[in-house]
Amino acid sequence: MRLIRVVGAGAGLALAVTACSGGGGAAEGDGEVGGTITYWDTSDAENEGPAYEAVIADFEEEHGVTVNHQFEDFDDARDRFDRAAASGDGAPDVLRTEVGWTADFASLGYLQPLDDTPALDDVDDFLDGPWSSAQYEGTTYAVPQVTDSLALLYNADLLAEAGHDEPPTTMDDLATVAGDVSEETDADGIYLHVEGYFLLPFIFAEGGQWVDDADERITINDPEAVAGLENALDLMNSDAALSPDLGESYDVMMAAFREGDVAMIINGPWSMGDALGGPAFEDAENLGVQSLEAGGPTGGHNYSVYAGSENLETAYAFVEYMASTETQSRIAEELGTLPTRESAYAAPAVEDHPIVSAYAPVMEASQPGAWIPEAGQMFVPFDDAYEAAVLGDVSPQEALDGLADEYQALLPDWE
Amino acid sequence: MTNVATTVQRRRATPARPPRPRAAEPGPLRRFLRTHWYAWALTAPVVIVMSVVIAFPFARGLWLSFTDADRRNVSTRIGENVTPATYEFVGVDNYVAILTGDVGDFWARLTWTVVWTLACVACHFGLGLGLAVMLNRRVALRGVYRAVMILPWAVPPFVSAFIWRYLYQGEYGLFNAALRGMGFPGVEWLGDPFWAKVVVITINVWLGVPFMMVALLGGLQSIPGQLYEAARVDGASPWQQFRHITLPSLRPVAAPVVLIGTIWTFNQFPVIFLVTGGGPARSTDLLVTYAFRLFGDGTYGVASAYGMVILGLLLVLGVIYQRALRREGQAW
Numbered sequence: 001m002r003l004i005r006v007v008g009a010g011a012g013l014a015l016a017v018t019a020c021s022g023g024g025g026a027a028e029g030d031g032e033v034g035g036t037i038t039y040w041d042t043s044d045a046e047n048e049g050p051a052y053e054a055v056i057a058d059f060e061e062e063h064g065v066t067v068n069h070q071f072e073d074f075d076d077a078r079d080r081f082d083r084a085a086a087s088g089d090g091a092p093d094v095l096r097t098e099v100g101w102t103a104d105f106a107s108l109g110y111l112q113p114l115d116d117t118p119a120l121d122d123v124d125d126f127l128d129g130p131w132s133s134a135q136y137e138g139t140t141y142a143v144p145q146v147t148d149s150l151a152l153l154y155n156a157d158l159l160a161e162a163g164h165d166e167p168p169t170t171m172d173d174l175a176t177v178a179g180d181v182s183e184e185t186d187a188d189g190i191y192l193h194v195e196g197y198f199l200l201p202f203i204f205a206e207g208g209q210w211v212d213d214a215d216e217r218i219t220i221n222d223p224e225a226v227a228g229l230e231n232a233l234d235l236m237n238s239d240a241a242l243s244p245d246l247g248e249s250y251d252v253m254m255a256a257f258r259e260g261d262v263a264m265i266i267n268g269p270w271s272m273g274d275a276l277g278g279p280a281f282e283d284a285e286n287l288g289v290q291s292l293e294a295g296g297p298t299g300g301h302n303y304s305v306y307a308g309s310e311n312l313e314t315a316y317a318f319v320e321y322m323a324s325t326e327t328q329s330r331i332a333e334e335l336g337t338l339p340t341r342e343s344a345y346a347a348p349a350v351e352d353h354p355i356v357s358a359y360a361p362v363m364e365a366s367q368p369g370a371w372i373p374e375a376g377q378m379f380v381p382f383d384d385a386y387e388a389a390v391l392g393d394v395s396p397q398e399a400l401d402g403l404a405d406e407y408q409a410l411l412p413d414w415e
Numbered sequence: 416m417t418n419v420a421t422t423v424q425r426r427r428a429t430p431a432r433p434p435r436p437r438a439a440e441p442g443p444l445r446r447f448l449r450t451h452w453y454a455w456a457l458t459a460p461v462v463i464v465m466s467v468v469i470a471f472p473f474a475r476g477l478w479l480s481f482t483d484a485d486r487r488n489v490s491t492r493i494g495e496n497v498t499p500a501t502y503e504f505v506g507v508d509n510y511v512a513i514l515t516g517d518v519g520d521f522w523a524r525l526t527w528t529v530v531w532t533l534a535c536v537a538c539h540f541g542l543g544l545g546l547a548v549m550l551n552r553r554v555a556l557r558g559v560y561r562a563v564m565i566l567p568w569a570v571p572p573f574v575s576a577f578i579w580r581y582l583y584q585g586e587y588g589l590f591n592a593a594l595r596g597m598g599f600p601g602v603e604w605l606g607d608p609f610w611a612k613v614v615v616i617t618i619n620v621w622l623g624v625p626f627m628m629v630a631l632l633g634g635l636q637s638i639p640g641q642l643y644e645a646a647r648v649d650g651a652s653p654w655q656q657f658r659h660i661t662l663p664s665l666r667p668v669a670a671p672v673v674l675i676g677t678i679w680t681f682n683q684f685p686v687i688f689l690v691t692g693g694g695p696a697r698s699t700d701l702l703v704t705y706a707f708r709l710f711g712d713g714t715y716g717v718a719s720a721y722g723m724v725i726l727g728l729l730l731v732l733g734v735i736y737q738r739a740l741r742r743e744g745q746a747w
Contacts, residue, residue, distance in 0.1 A: 247695065
């Protein structure tokens, strides 16, 4: 038995491999909308969930179908869908795909092509940025749901107390204002969340990029990107910033901002509701939004249909409904998320919504992503490299050189 | 035995009766099956299940470790999208890449895994033995103590992991609250590589001590009391009794449980995965959690090779350990 136990340790790993190569289910429907579909929702179940539940209930009633609406943790959803789709077992009919995942899943054959299906409706109405993330090799594999980008969120009272009536517009100003807040008030100036995606504005500000997909070049260790990382580290390690807690970086950022312990953070529109729930922003006017120097990355989410779905017609109808102008407006009105349809902004309740209007200039400035299949796998090593640099294990240049090596393994044909 | 032997001899001694004619002498396989068919029939279900759940995946994993399989080139068939398999045999490339450190951060992971295993098993054994000795004495409420001590073992590891994670939480955790209450600054338990390592070792020790304690307690109770009486008569001190009676007598129990504990700890997945997720900056990733990460990245070929290397390490460890024990006259 002893040997068997030892062998079993390796076999467990081997088992995981075999699980990744099973056959898929058949894709056939009776051509009518009905029955049950499963939808994996990666939105924030607590803050955003109720609004989505309400619109989905209306869809169920309208079409006499059942939507098995499951909230999946965003951080795990990519891996879980990857495993489920590859093994042909347990994948949902419809999935909320982050813009960076869509090309990845499409290239692996997990997603159903949506051109000429009922899922796509009035396609010219979609904004260019989100729409481009739904395309892979000339085919549409998703329908844009929401778009977003990173901006500077600030506590106007704290800035005023430090003598700044206007928020900073450049990274240099940001450091100055953060320093003043730390000196003049009880709060710290800024908290930087240690995650690669949140570092991008600093890299953009120096004129850097993580990859250049037009020239097929890995640019994450170019001097501009290194300078961006150095600036972020300098700021983080200065007296102006609350030093980051790598264990729970995001939660600490939001808690400190909500409580008024820190005056500025960099975050997206999804966090506005969370921030407004805190004592520092009982007066919503106190929460300011400012575009970053060279913009943030274009983020957002799409609806995708699993190619192995056994109820494609209902999945199409569901996606069409969820991405329709009415649904987008309704959700935007309630949550302040940014619609992906031009027409959805026309409703006054959306256009004048404080969060939507605050983020309009942010979206203008945002930089388009590289919609390549490998993008989905590029975040984790980016986070690790950023953490290593923050810990001081390696210099910024070494951290990004190591990251470039990992990207080279993902993109062997690139320069 | 003697009876059987004499019977055989007596038969040989009486050749008067002619041997019964037979159609054909059965072959060795036939004879083997005829003698043991019952045993085979009984073990067949186990053998079949074992080959399905262990041998087949193992063989497949071994094969994959010699290929460049990843999530892009294995075959998938999902709905109308069919992707044929295009991965290729690459020989020992994956193993070379791992052992030279080109992929998978192998030596750093191995170093930490060894440190982790030694630290955990040493604490398991030391604390387990101490507790076992205490509980082996006649004390009031011994049964209650034993039940309480075994509790960590009965709790599912993921529950323990989440509870501990909460206790160590930087802002709201109990430990930092206590530190701040005493006027010290809080410690970034899970955000600092050194403290994160201390935290995961502490949790795993807490989880593993009960098993060691129960095993050793069983061993202690099997030591005959006369040995101690005789030693006391000879004037041996308690420490001498422990050193020369308890420890040697425990060896038949201690040796296998230490090996099992070493293998378990070496491959301990839930604690690392659930408490730190391998972070910060991969500092607490063990070989196994790292192999899991490689699977998550979809590099099946490299990940399988990684698994095989881990298996190889444990086999070597097991063999060396057994040899060492045999040299000391312990067979088990």
